[in-house]
Amino acid sequence: MMHYPAMLNLTGKKAVVVGGGQVAARKVQSLLKANAEVTVISPTLTEPLRQFADQQRIVWREKPFEPRDIRGAFLVIAATNSRVVNDEVFKAANEYQLINIVDDPSNSNFIVPAVFQRGKLVMSISTSGACPGLAKQIKRDLEKHYDDRYEEYLSFLESSRKEVIHTMNDDKQKRAMLKELLHPRFLQMSGIERQEEFQQIMKKSRGTS
């Protein structure tokens, strides 16, 4: 069985994380990046979570878990250090909730991959739970290859792709131009050089139509 890879839009969605330790902090960080509305249920919080609570970026309910805590949540993560409590969270979830139990992949309906981002480029690596440490290691390797340049490069590709799609009529020419945009020379260039080269090839292509 392979999991179904997907990119969730969590903007404004209610996410509840049970537990306030290191693992919970990592999951909360990525939920906040995705604009989720995060509530943490835990008698204690580690430092990064405490800061999020102080800055009111999360709601902290300072108490042990009870089943009603996850009512109405779109996404639930059970991240306590107690198998018994994590299992209680699993049992309290309904079949429509997305649920991740950090120490029990077989009872989770989603698992979290290792992720890094370069602007709109998101790389996520999963071992389907077989060895999360390998996912992390591969992420580190890929981070070196897909370095900071990719943020601006992708932003250039996004805007020039739009220009091609909106200004060129001939389908064959459009496809050729979109293919040309992916030529590796564009990655190597500075922002100004990219623009000049792009305008030049657009002009040339229009001239041949």
Ligand SMILES: C[C@@]1(CC(=O)O)c2cc3[nH]c(cc4nc(cc5[nH]c(cc(n2)[C@H]1CCC(=O)O)[C@@](C)(CC(=O)O)[C@@H]5CCC(=O)O)C(CC(=O)O)=C4CCC(=O)O)c(CCC(=O)O)c3CC(=O)O
């Ligand atoms: C199934 C899954 C469920 C889920 O959490 O979604 C899961 C489960 C478990 N992890 C365990 C251990 C470790 N997990 C990490 C690290 C990460 N774990 C992550 C995801 C996942 N972990 C999901 C599968 C992902 C996949 O393979 O695709 C990452 C990628 C993402 C994230 O957590 O954000 C993040 C790297 C983030 C990054 O840096 O990029 C490390 C290394 C470290 O911390 O440095 C260790 C110690 C080394 C080791 O044990 O291998 C244990 C045993 C716990 C125990 O000992 O009791 C279980 C339970 C079990 O295996 O049954």
Ligand SMILES: NC(=O)C1=CN([C@@H]2O[C@H](COP(=O)(O)OP(=O)(O)OC[C@H]3O[C@@H](n4cnc5c(N)ncnc54)[C@H](O)[C@@H]3O)[C@@H](O)[C@H]2O)C=CC1
């Ligand atoms: N999936 C993953 O990525 C990984 C999972 N793990 C698993 O995650 C578990 C948690 O790890 P850490 O965050 O390092 O533990 P931790 O000990 O730092 O934190 C545990 C947290 O759970 C809270 N907690 C305990 N009982 C609770 C209850 N009844 N209700 C609400 N909160 C409660 C504690 O107050 C504490 O904040 C580990 O026991 C391990 O099995 C460990 C490493 C990676």
